[in-house]
Amino acid sequence: xxxxxxxxxxxxxxxxxxxxxxxxxxxxxxxxxxxxxxxxxxxxxxxxxxxxxxxxxxxxxxxxxxxxxxxxxxxxxxxxxxxxxxxxxxxxxxxxxxxxxxxxxxxxxxxxxxxxxxxxxxxxxxxxxxxxxxxxxxxxxxxxxxxxxxxxxxxxxxxxxxxxxxxxxxxxxxxxxxxxxxxxxxxxxxxxxxxxxxxxxxxxxxxxxxxxxxxxxxxxxxxxxxxxxxxxxxxxxxxxxxxxxxxxxxxxxxxxxxxxxxxxxxxxxxxxxxxxxxxxxxxxxxxxxxxxxxxxxxxxxxxxxxxxxxxxxxxxxxxxxxxxxxxxxxxxxxxxxxxxxxxxxxxxxxxxxxxxxxxxxxxxxxxxxxxxxxxxxxxxxxxxxxxxxxxxxxxxxxxxxxxxxxxxxxxxxxxxxxxxxxxxxxxxxxxxxxxxxxxxxxxxxxxxxxxxxxxxxxxxxxxxxxxxxxxxxxxxxxxxxxxxxxxxxxxxxxxxxxxxxxxxxxxxxxxxxxxxxxxxxxxxxxxxxxxxxxxxxxxxxxxxxxxxxxxxxxxxxxxxxxxxxxxxxxxxxxxxxxxxxxxxxxxxxxxxxxxxxxxxxxxxxxxxxxxxxxxxxxxxxxxxxxxxxxxxxxxxxxxxxxxxxxx
Amino acid sequence: xxxxxxxxxxxxxxxxxxxxxxxxxxxxxxxxxxxxxxxxxxxxxxxxxxxxxxxxxxxxxxxxxxxxxxxxxxxxxxxxxxxxxxxxxxxxxxxxxxxxxxxxxxxxxxxxxxxxxxxxxxxxxxxxxxxxxxxxxxxxxxxxxxxxxxxxxxxxxxxxxx
Numbered sequence: 001x002x003x004x005x006x007x008x009x010x011x012x013x014x015x016x017x018x019x020x021x022x023x024x025x026x027x028x029x030x031x032x033x034x035x036x037x038x039x040x041x042x043x044x045x046x047x048x049x050x051x052x053x054x055x056x057x058x059x060x061x062x063x064x065x066x067x068x069x070x071x072x073x074x075x076x077x078x079x080x081x082x083x084x085x086x087x088x089x090x091x092x093x094x095x096x097x098x099x100x101x102x103x104x105x106x107x108x109x110x111x112x113x114x115x116x117x118x119x120x121x122x123x124x125x126x127x128x129x130x131x132x133x134x135x136x137x138x139x140x141x142x143x144x145x146x147x148x149x150x151x152x153x154x155x156x157x158x159x160x161x162x163x164x165x166x167x168x169x170x171x172x173x174x175x176x177x178x179x180x181x182x183x184x185x186x187x188x189x190x191x192x193x194x195x196x197x198x199x200x201x202x203x204x205x206x207x208x209x210x211x212x213x214x215x216x217x218x219x220x221x222x223x224x225x226x227x228x229x230x231x232x233x234x235x236x237x238x239x240x241x242x243x244x245x246x247x248x249x250x251x252x253x254x255x256x257x258x259x260x261x262x263x264x265x266x267x268x269x270x271x272x273x274x275x276x277x278x279x280x281x282x283x284x285x286x287x288x289x290x291x292x293x294x295x296x297x298x299x300x301x302x303x304x305x306x307x308x309x310x311x312x313x314x315x316x317x318x319x320x321x322x323x324x325x326x327x328x329x330x331x332x333x334x335x336x337x338x339x340x341x342x343x344x345x346x347x348x349x350x351x352x353x354x355x356x357x358x359x360x361x362x363x364x365x366x367x368x369x370x371x372x373x374x375x376x377x378x379x380x381x382x383x384x385x386x387x388x389x390x391x392x393x394x395x396x397x398x399x400x401x402x403x404x405x406x407x408x409x410x411x412x413x414x415x416x417x418x419x420x421x422x423x424x425x426x427x428x429x430x431x432x433x434x435x436x437x438x439x440x441x442x443x444x445x446x447x448x449x450x451x452x453x454x455x456x457x458x459x460x461x462x463x464x465x466x467x468x469x470x471x472x473x474x475x476x477x478x479x480x481x482x483x484x485x486x487x488x489x490x491x492x493x494x495x496x497x498x499x500x501x502x503x504x505x506x507x508x509x510x511x512x513x514x515x516x517x518x519x520x521x522x523x524x525x526x527x528x529x530x531x532x533x534x535x536x537x538x539x540x541x542x543x544x545x546x547x548x549x550x551x552x553x554x555x556x557x558x559x560x561x562x563x564x565x566x567x568x569x570x571x572x573x574x575x576x577x578x579x580x581x582x583x584x585x586x587x588x589x590x591x592x593x594x595x596x597x598x599x600x601x602x603x604x605x606x607x608x609x610x611x612x613x614x615x616x617x618x619x620x621x622x623x624x625x626x627x628x629x630x631x632x633x634x635x636x637x638x639x640x641x642x643x644x645x646x647x
Numbered sequence: 648x649x650x651x652x653x654x655x656x657x658x659x660x661x662x663x664x665x666x667x668x669x670x671x672x673x674x675x676x677x678x679x680x681x682x683x684x685x686x687x688x689x690x691x692x693x694x695x696x697x698x699x700x701x702x703x704x705x706x707x708x709x710x711x712x713x714x715x716x717x718x719x720x721x722x723x724x725x726x727x728x729x730x731x732x733x734x735x736x737x738x739x740x741x742x743x744x745x746x747x748x749x750x751x752x753x754x755x756x757x758x759x760x761x762x763x764x765x766x767x768x769x770x771x772x773x774x775x776x777x778x779x780x781x782x783x784x785x786x787x788x789x790x791x792x793x794x795x796x797x798x799x800x801x802x803x804x805x806x807x808x809x
Binding site: 002003005006009196197198199201202203215219222223226227229230233234 | 794
């Protein structure tokens with residue numbers, strides 16, 4: 001038997017050479033080329049996999065912690081990609097042209113640090129707070145000049161700023177929806193779960209492994225995969241006492257609602273207090289009072305999710321469903337916080353603007369009065385400026401002919417309020433403080449805790465590793481939501497502060513490394529490792545919702561609020577989107593403007609919207625019917641296979 | 648084949664002759680073979696060597712050595728691989744994969760990280776899924792039927808490069 005096998009091997013190897021004389025060499029050559037090509041293909045596949053950033057790290061985490069934890073890191077990597085593109089857009093089309101071709105620092109009042117602040121402009125504390133020098137630079141909205149074209153390229157700066165702002169939002173929508181669609185496709189695909197355990201047992205070992213570290217990872221991933229399958233099996237076998245479970249779930253939901261209401265009230269209370277402080281002048285209070293709102297929001301964000309976690313242990317759901325409930329509740333918590341924060345922000349804009357002028361006597365109102373108030377403030381500033389200019393002429397002898405223009409240093413010119421820059425600054429400060437909080441939480445909550453448990457275990461009364469503190473598990477829901485809300489901040493603020501995507505890219509990059517290290521070093525896998533749902537569509541749906549919410553304020557300001565008259569690329573216009581009509585007038589031939597005018601007629605737009613809604617409905621209906629047909633075919637295939645087997 | 652001979656030779660240069668024309672009777676013990684770099688990390692290395700060895704003890708003659716690598720290579724046909732896979736996973740060599748064989752396989756795969764009840768659960772599930780004739784253990788027909796439907800078998804199962 002062994003001889004025949006050896007002969008078979010020999011014949012296979014030298015088949016080409018044993019063939020007909022003429023084709024011999026060519027056949028051998030062909031065989032060699034095929035082998036080389038296969039080897040090249042394999043190497044290229046390896047290279048492509050190695051090129052995906054952080055792939056090895058994520059695979060390692062997946063093998064030790066399961067696919068749900070790894071799904072967070074995959075999500076983080078995907079976000080990083082999006083932010084890189086947003087960064088490319090804002091940096092390349094907005095910041096670089098202004099820096100290279102716009103008027104330099106110090107040439108215009110809006111580009112110069114005012115005389116009063118000059119002394120502290122370069123201090124680190126001021127820069128960390130993003131005022132001083134940082135405020136009067138390409139990083140923020142206020143620096144940009146409203147000249148229609150700049151430089152020898154005739155680069156249309158205001159148009160570019162507007163289009164980049166709109167384009168970032170449009171691109172984000174597109175890519176989120178495209179990813180959702182792609183995930184939905186994959187979901188309906190292979191659902192073959194017969195022989196699940198058998199395949200795991202007999203075919204999961206990769207016989208090509210020769211490296212002990214890879215072998216370690218492979219063992220861990222096999223174990224994790226078995227554990228995940230076991231959890232699925234146990235869940236499907238579980239028997240429940242329906243009435244008790246329902247009662248407990250209702251109770252848990254009630255407790256969660258109480259927590260949400262409590263946190264909302266607390267924020268409201270703190271915001272009112274901070275307004276009271278502001279009225280009395282912020283200099284009288286220490287650091288805590290000044291940053292009270294931020295600190296309270298961060299602390300709430302830290303402790304409430306743990307509370308939700310405890311509550312959810314009452315509910316006894318499948319771990320994946322429990323994760324979704326947890327995500328939903330924390331989402332509601334953060335939304336409430338965000339909403340109250342925005343209210344606080346609107347109040348603060350009014351506060352800063354009005355504190356500049358001692359003789360403002362109007363009360364602060366929200367909403368419709370804002371417009372009125374802004375106009376009033378601007379009138380006052382313009383009045384102030386004419387008085388100030390007149391005072392400059394006081395010294396010289398007024399002549400009948402026009403006096404020569406007096407050179408004034410831009411630093412001395414009084415400024416109007418620039419609410420866009422203030423808004424941008426607030427967003428940047430919030431992002432930075434959020435980042436700091438996250439990192440410090442990781443370092444203290446995970447790392448120090450692990451160090452404490454590891455080293456103090458020997459001299460402590462009870463077993464630290466199994467008992468109270470023990471090592472922490474990776475908090476998937478908190479981290480995912482933190483990521484999503486952070487992205488919401490970026491989308492909201494990048495119109496007012498073009499530097500935000502850059503800051504976020506930096507933050508995501510460092511966060512990836514820090515969290516990968518922290519997970520492998522300080523965390524232990526959860527007790528019940530469960531398989532993440534095959535698509536990330538749940539995260540995507542939340543992201544889409546946040547994207548929609550965060551574009552609302554920006555769109556509202558573009559359409560309804562007049563831009564500051566003194567700063568930014570849209571100064572002097574009544575509405576920001578007028579830059580489009582201006583471009584149409586000047587840069588395009590006249591017939592284009594006419595066509596556009598006809599096309600934007602409501603009579604055309606409404607039927608178009610109706611058509612789109614109808615086509616969405618039609619596509620939805622056809623896709624449902626395809627899915628059903630697919631399932632039917634699969635069932636038929638399965639029954640045919642089973643029949644063949646029995647025969 | 649020459650390369651294989653080279654590898655076989657370098658494992659025990661003083662024992663293995665370079666010249667096979669006289670068909671000498673040389674066998675290498677299991678310990679040496681297990682330490683080959685291709686097999687070192689494999690949890691089933693002992694079983695692999697045992698199932699190719701003629702005397703069942705684990706010592707491989709050069710013929711057995713060549714057989715082993717030929718089956719493990721990419722070019723071996725699927726049925727052959729399935730036959731040898733069955734032999735490898737059949738720890739007590741009774742031509743059936745029974746529950747204890749499954750338990751041993753599982754322990755080797757997970758390096759004994761699973762608890763006893765998890766192990767019993769998995770073994771029960773495997774028998775439930777793959778046992779078609781209802782005898783409580785997997786015969787070769789059951790095994791082949793299950794393996795033939797597996798998408799990953801050919802890719803990860805038995806490839807090797809020399």
